Amino acid sequence: MTVALRGHVTSMFQCSCLHCQKTSGGGHSSVILVPTEALLSTGTTKSYSRPADSGATFTRHFCPECSTTVYAKSSRAPSLCIVPVGLLAGQNNWFDPSQLIFAVTQPAWDLVHEVLPRHDAYRVDETR
Structure with a gap:
């Protein structure tokens, strides 16, 4: 399987929801x-869908060979893909997150930079 990105990134952020913690291992x-x-x-992915706390359906698409998450989609924002920046390891030094969402479940030992704006859930004023 190969993955490429073309165009501009819409948003960069960090998420501390319990599902992301389980998926990332951090x-x-x-x-x-x-x-x-x-x-x-290119290639096929397998997917797993679950209900999100927002009421949306959240679907992760992963490599059937190694189980790496390739991208995810939320029914809240069907025109966007959520891509783990670690998928671009070695080519992601441009990553500059603008916020931490689901900060309410962030573990105390998880050291996210203190100047990053924190939100306890999805931001109300945007779809991401």
């Missing part, structure tokens, strides 16, 4: 949002 996930058409992948 206290948060670092992700980017890109328009769906900006994500180019």
Whole structure:
């Protein structure tokens, strides 16, 4: 499987929801949002859907060979893909998160920079 991104990143943030903690194996996930058409992948993925706390359906798409999450989608924002920035390891030094969401479940041992704005859930004024 190969993955490429084209175009501009819509948003960069970190998420400390319990699902992201389980997926990342740490206290948060670092992700980017890109328009769906900006994500180019070859090969097939498997997916897992679950209800999100927001009422949306959240679907992770992962490699069937190694189980790496390739991208995720929320029914809240169907025109966007959520891509783990770690997928771009070695080529992601441009990552500059603008916020931490679900800070209410961030573990005390997870050291996220203190100047990063924190929100206890999704921000009300945006779809990301």
